[in-house]
Amino acid sequence: xxxxxxxxxxxKGGVAVRGVGGRRSEYQALPGFRSISEVAASWxxxxxxxxxxxxIEGGPPALSVYRELASRYRLWVDAGVRTANDRAHxxxxxxxxxxxxxxxxxxxxxxxxxxxxxxxxxxxxxxxGEDPLTIARRAxxxxxxxxxxxxxxxxxxxxxxxxxxxxxxxxxxxxGVELLAGGGIRHRENLARLEAAGVxxxxxxxxxxxxIA
Numbered sequence: 001x002x003x004x005x006x007x008x009x010x011x012k013g014g015v016a017v018r019g020v021g022g023r024r025s026e027y028q029a030l031p032g033f034r035s036i037s038e039v040a041a042s043w044x045x046x047x048x049x050x051x052x053x054x055x056i057e058g059g060p061p062a063l064s065v066y067r068e069l070a071s072r073y074r075l076w077v078d079a080g081v082r083t084a085n086d087r088a089h090x091x092x093x094x095x096x097x098x099x100x101x102x103x104x105x106x107x108x109x110x111x112x113x114x115x116x117x118x119x120x121x122x123x124x125x126x127x128x129g130e131d132p133l134t135i136a137r138r139a140x141x142x143x144x145x146x147x148x149x150x151x152x153x154x155x156x157x158x159x160x161x162x163x164x165x166x167x168x169x170x171x172x173x174x175x176g177v178e179l180l181a182g183g184g185i186r187h188r189e190n191l192a193r194l195e196a197a198g199v200x201x202x203x204x205x206x207x208x209x210x211x212i213a
Contacts, residue, residue: 003194005045007048007049008203009036011062014036015033015036036065041072046074049077056079063092076114078097081096096114097113100126101152102126104127112145119149119152149166149181150182151184155183160186161182163181163183171198179198180200180201
């Protein structure tokens with residue numbers, strides 16, 4: 001299958017956690033692992049997406065964790081960038097993800113960034129507007145060269161992403177932009193549907209072990 005599989009690491013309080021439905025107060029530490037790096041190594045993937053939940057909720061980014069992981073993996077990091085000043089502190093050997101949930105405006109995006117089109121129940125989060133395509137155009141115009149589509153209510157639910165139609169529209173609108181999708185992926189059929197929608201890479205958390213077996 002041509003679509004790439006990217007392992008998802010949600011980190012909080014210095015440990016890797018598992019979440020369902022975007023209800024972050026209920027996220028629980030993954031049992032049986034001594035460190036975040038040990039979790040990553042267990043997956044056998046070359047590419048990892050980190051959601052730093054402490055930073056997304058307003059805390060400082062875990063820069064030392066990112067640097068360690070970036071020495072071993074192609075790394076994508078969402079650390080809750082809100083402003084251009086926040087973004088200035090996120091320079092490193094990783095791809096910075098600027099999320100719709102937290103970013104206050106396009107000024108937070110630097111050329112080459114990934115823009116995360118964060119949805120909840122199919123609707124865009126944050127304050128950028130209601131139309132996903134219009135929001136994506138603003139991000140690409142600001143310099144984003146990758147777009148991640150994720151519905152937080154689907155995370156950990158094994159119900160599929162539910163975003164294939166939107167991904168098709170984004171691929172048609174931005175043929176040269178790298179397109180990623182995640183949230184709720186469980187089966188290879190989910191990957192096939194995303195690939196058919198033009199998605200380049202799928203973010204997989206809960207189901208990762210059996211999808212790459």
